[in-house]
Amino acid sequence: MSAAPTTSPVPPVERPAGRDGKASRRRPAGRPGAGTLAAFIAPGLVLFLLFVLAPIIFAAYVGFFRWNGLGGPPTDFIGFENFANLIKDSVFLGDLWRVGLIIAMSLVIQLPLAFGLAMLLHQRFPGRTIFRLLFFVPYVLAEAVTGVLFRLIFSERRGFADSLLASLGVESDIGWLSDRSLVLFVVFGILTWKFFGFYMILYLAGRQNIPEELYEAAAIDGATNRQMFSRITLPLMGPTLRITIFLSIIGAVQLFDLVFVLTGGGPFHASETMAITMYEQGFQRNQIGYASALSIAMFLISFVFALFYQRYVLKRDLQGGLTGGGSNGGDR
């Protein structure tokens, strides 16, 4: 799906650093003093504490107040009331439902599509490099700019999309972005356009890490293509598949830019996401306490999911992440 900074989506497959003690064994004689070490770490740490950690903690605190964000620190403590209201809020519940729907469609349509194309582009055909380059292009574009572009494509009253259908002999005047029952599917189509290339590239990288000797050996043993796919390709692509599923789900949870620019979450919340609800409550209605509670809910959803996923699904992949170990120099 997406992530706020285009390039951040990476799962927490990190393992605490020095259990293997490698770094310490490499430590040379000239050991830096505590002051030097602190100087190396301080700029990054200050930046991180101030702009990443502090906001999260601050949101957790503000979530327990009724606060419009003005006139000094929050004072009207209301306990869990914001959270209680949240789980009764039909917009928020709708957000959850829509996120679930987008995740389901991504897993059933978008990822398999990317996987299939990766398998195709892995084979040696003239021109495959160009196709690979091309399919990745949408991922490089800003989500907001993509949103504007598709708003024009799906505009009302014979927009480009309608003209395109007309050229195929289908006369239509569809309210692509104004039909409540349709808009989420249009959004999903655009998300697929934007992100399938990213997943395809990850699958290609995963596929390229499978040694060809395995296929040669299997061919000598008389394995069919289908057998090779189900016994070699699929299992060895496991780590990559699990990571892409993770990225897709986390991306869907934080979806904002594209949808906000495209539809603003409308019509009547039909394409609204959690982040859009948060933005509206916090920045447009000044319900800072309530929006903070929503932020914390988003955080808990992604955090609990990430922990759960890491614990039960990614556990076998922790060492190598995407490409199954061995590719990362220092760690083993």
Added chain:
Amino acid sequence: MPVVNSKRGNLLRNTGFYIAAFITTAFVATPILFALLGGFKDNAQLRENALGLPNPWNVENYTDTLASDVFWRQAFNSALIALATTFIVVAASAMVAFAFARYAFRGREVLFTLFATGLMFPFAVAVLPLFIILRTMGLLDSPLGVILPQAAFGLPLTIIILRSFFRAIPGEIEEAAVIDGAGPWRFFLTILLPMARPALATVSVLALVGSWNNYLLPLVVLNDASLWTLPLGVDQFSGQYASDTAKVLAFVMMAMLPALLFYGFAERHLISGLTSGGTKG
């Protein structure tokens, strides 16, 4: 590789490949071509001749965009913010990653885990409290209000990638440097960083693209239109000229162009960064 013996099998396979590849190409390229060609049409053409080539080709929308202060100012703002973000995140991350990769010290595991958990904080979660913190610090309507948080959110991934790269550099090199009398700073600046150029290029490209495309943070931080970046500008422009679709398409195309050129130029680094982002541990 599946072994296909017969000529007919080969032909079928090739045809299947190219059909799938061309359908996907059409899927990917159509919206971009719509913007590119639409910018060369006028609005009457966009209505009457939505699918064909422009006739006549109308360059006015593009020349207007190229001649407008607004476009260049927004491109400049985007570039300034992206370059500053990249410099800060890469410099700060390289120093932290160096300490993590090459030295054992108490609290290293805790600190590293702290940074790594940062990967699980969706940016949207932080944006509202971040806004209030930036307001308190007087950083609203300042490029720094975008630059510093972007750099901070870029730290976890950059540290993780650089750390694993630094760890792979043999300890002997450092020992030799120490024997020659180099302290940690000199080793870091004059030996390690030059050796790490490929990894630095990769993380820089990731940071540049991430910043260039960012929308949510500039949206809440930058109120003053003269500070806006391209993604904000495109959105605003499309609202301002809502009835002049061709003009908006030219602006959209021009806003996409830097990213496309940059992708063509740094494709290798971008892709290796994205794949290693999920790989390196």
